[in-house]
Amino acid sequence: MAEQGGSQVKRALKTRHISMISLGGSIGTGLFVASGSAISTAGPGGALLAYVGMGVMVYFLMTSLGEMATYMPVSGSFSTYATKYVDPAFGFAMGWNYWFNWAITVAVDISTIALIMKFWFPHAPGWIWSLLALVLVFLVNALTVKAFGETEYWIALIKLVTVIIFLVVGVLTIVGIMGGKATYLENFVYHKAPFVGGIPAILSVFVVAGFSFQGTELIGITAGESETPETSVPKAISQVFWRILLFYILAIFVIACIIPYTSPNLLGSSARDVSISPFTLVFRRAGLAGAAGVMNAVILTSVLSSANSGMYASTRMLYSLSKQGFAAKIFGKTSKRGIPYLALLGTTIVGLLTFISSIMGPKIYIWLVAASGLTGFVAWVGIAIAHWRFRRAFIKQGHDVSELRYRAKWFPFGPLFAFVLSIIVIAGQDIHSIANFDWQAIGITYMAIPLFIVLYTYYKIRYKTKLIPLEEIDLSRPDITKE
Numbered sequence: 297m298a299e300q301g302g303s304q305v306k307r308a309l310k311t312r313h314i315s316m317i318s319l320g321g322s323i324g325t326g327l328f329v330a331s332g333s334a335i336s337t338a339g340p341g342g343a344l345l346a347y348v349g350m351g352v353m354v355y356f357l358m359t360s361l362g363e364m365a366t367y368m369p370v371s372g373s374f375s376t377y378a379t380k381y382v383d384p385a386f387g388f389a390m391g392w393n394y395w396f397n398w399a400i401t402v403a404v405d406i407s408t409i410a411l412i413m414k415f416w417f418p419h420a421p422g423w424i425w426s427l428l429a430l431v432l433v434f435l436v437n438a439l440t441v442k443a444f445g446e447t448e449y450w451i452a453l454i455k456l457v458t459v460i461i462f463l464v465v466g467v468l469t470i471v472g473i474m475g476g477k478a479t480y481l482e483n484f485v486y487h488k489a490p491f492v493g494g495i496p497a498i499l500s501v502f503v504v505a506g507f508s509f510q511g512t513e514l515i516g517i518t519a520g521e522s523e524t525p526e527t528s529v530p531k532a533i534s535q536v537f538w539r540i541l542l543f544y545i546l547a548i549f550v551i552a553c554i555i556p557y558t559s560p561n562l563l564g565s566s567a568r569d570v571s572i573s574p575f576t577l578v579f580r581r582a583g584l585a586g587a588a589g590v591m592n593a594v595i596l597t598s599v600l601s602s603a604n605s606g607m608y609a610s611t612r613m614l615y616s617l618s619k620q621g622f623a624a625k626i627f628g629k630t631s632k633r634g635i636p637y638l639a640l641l642g643t644t645i646v647g648l649l650t651f652i653s654s655i656m657g658p659k660i661y662i663w664l665v666a667a668s669g670l671t672g673f674v675a676w677v678g679i680a681i682a683h684w685r686f687r688r689a690f691i692k693q694g695h696d697v698s699e700l701r702y703r704a705k706w707f708p709f710g711p712l713f714a715f716v717l718s719i720i721v722i723a724g725q726d727i728h729s730i731a732n733f734d735w736q737a738i739g740i741t742y743m744a745i746p747l748f749i750v751l752y753t754y755y756k757i758r759y760k761t762k763l764i765p766l767e768e769i770d771l772s773r774p775d776i777t778k779e
Contacts (some may be wrong), residue, residue: 305371305615306441306634309521311528313445317605318515318536320452322354323459323543324598326508328591331548332555332562332574334504338497340483340552341490346498347544350505353717354512355537356710357676360683361516362533366702367686368773369529371520372616374513374675377682379620380770381689385761389751390678391617393744397671398610399643400664403650405603406430412599415592426651429600434644437607440633441521444608451601458594459543462575465582466550475582483556484549492557499724506721508544510672511602512536513679517609520616521634526701554578607643614639663740670744673722680715684708689769 309317334343361373370376374394379387409429410422417425436447465474472478484490491498515532519525551574555562561572573595579587615636618628627639653660687707690697697703704710722745729737755761 304634305521305612305630305636307521307523307525308441308634309445309518309528310523311531313442313449314515314518314522314528315532315535316449316452317445317518318358318512318532319539320448320455320511320601320605322509322512322536322540323452323455324508324511324602325595326504327459327544327547328575328595328598329573330504330508331544331551332572332577334501335548335552335555335557335574336559336562337493337504338501339489339492339557340548342492342498343501343548343552344490344545346501347505347508347548348541349717350502350509350721351537351541351544353714354509354540355533356704356706357679357714357718358512358515358533358537359704360711360714361513361679362529362702363700363704364683364686365516365519366526366529367700369519369522369525370616371517371612372614372619373516373519374678374682375613375616375622376620377686378678381682381685381764382678383756383761383763384759385752385755386678386681387620388617388622388755389748390675391613391620391622392751393671393748394675395610395613395617395643396747397668397675397744398606398613399646400650400668402430402433402603402606402610402643402647403654404665405599405606406433406647406651407654408599409596409603412592412596415589423655429603430644430648430651433600433603433607434640436604437611437640438635438637440635444604447604448601451597451604454594454597455601456539458575458591459547462578463543463546463550465584466547466554466578469578469582470550470553479553481553484553486556487558489552489557496727499720499727502717502721503725506673506718509540511605512540513672513675514605514609516679517612520612530702551575551578554581607640607647610643611636611640614643663743668744670722670725670742671748673718674744674748676718677715677722680711680718684711684715685766685769687711689766690771692766693769693771695771 331343334346337343338346364377365373368376372391375387375391377387378390406426406429410426413420413425414422437444468474470479515529515536519529522528555574555577561577562574573591576587576591579591614623614627615630617623618625618639627636627642629636629638631637650664653664683704687704690700726737726741729741
């Protein structure tokens with residue numbers, strides 16, 4: 297259904313762009329900041345176990361998405377795949393759910409930028425920096441697809457270099473070459489470490505890890521504008537998986553060896569609190585002056601990257617929804633450079649209004665942020681379901697897997713594992729409130745679920761859609777060589 301008729305986005309993203317966009321989307325405040333709280337919650341061993349488990353799950357999820365994205369590369373892929381391979385109502389809910397998630401995330405990110413800038417300009421009004429950031433992100437996305445790709449490439453490269461330098465400095469500190477006394481594994485096994493808090497603590501860190509890895513699914517979005525999706529997507533999936541797993545595991549190991557999990561500084565670190573970074577603590581321990589300023593600058597670029605990717609993802613999803621008939625037709629129009637400018641403008645306005653609500657009405661803002669909190673995980677569940685249905689329909693209609701340009705490994709284990717673990721992570725968002733029957737907290741935490749159900753039910757009832765039988769699923773694909 298998608299991509300038929302009318303104007304089209306342009307295929308201008310190269311393999312290096314796609315690799316770095318997905319890598320940049322997953323290496324950010326989750327690693328630079330929230331990894332500290334993960335260690336303090338479950339101990340070094342618990343944090344490593346949770347991040348490895350979530351990393352493996354995300355890999356299977358990416359291979360599922362990669363199989364569909366190379367078969368049918370379209371912008372706003374999740375909604376299109378859910379519509380074609382599951383049920384139009386499911387695609388409708390998936391698309392609007394994901395658009396809402398990133399549109400609100402853009403507002404959250406530009407609000408966070410105001411907090412970061414207070415490090416250098418404590419007396420300047422925060423809204424000025426937020427407005428400048430929003431204008432910058434809008435302009436990058438309004439120029440060309442290549443401009444977006446290049447921007448994300450260089451920002452991701454900054455984060456990549458930072459992590460590599462951190463790992464080198466960390467290892468030198470652990471063995472005593474930098475920072476004085478060697479720590480070796482003293483802090484890694486300190487007190488109750490390496491495992492602290494048992495299974496409940498590890499489960500809660502799975503949630504933190506899940507948020508850290510969100511953004512990897514951008515590979516599916518960028519496939520629609522890739523020059524060579526059949527080769528660039530598989531290559532990007534392979535590269536991103538190993539880099540993410542390597543960097544996260546090594547970084548957490550280094551932090552845990554240098555800073556004991558009982559440190560109050562680690563306890564205070566979270567994805568919402570950019571004032572304390574375990575990276576900064578490690579650099580200070582190594583005796584590097586100016587560590588706080590450097591890491592603050594890196595975190596600033598990280599949040600800007602998240603806002604930039606969020607603007608891109610939500611714009612393409614709104615464009616895709618328009619192409620499928622799920623949103624107004626005007627959002628399907630593109631400029632001569634292939635930019636869906638009205639979808640971009642609409643998303644920017646929503647982000648701006650949400651940001652204004654953070655100043656004028658904090659309660660409304662909190663509810664909006666809460667409503668978008670779980671939508672990334674809902675998208676992961678949808679990807680797993682869509683791939684499960686796609687592969688089964690592909691075989692049932694007489695095709696052979698050898699026809700696929702890229703095949704997800706370990707099918708059907710991959711999508712089933714991703715589905716089950718995503719459900720567990722969603723359910724485990726706020727176990728404490730569930731155990732204590734705190735209905736207000738439960739309502740705020742899990743608001744994304746009823747939002748998805750309302751969207752799904754609305755479309756289901758209005759258009760009386762049904763689950764598409766496997767033998768009737770439309771497996772036609774666009775001829776990307778003619779676009």
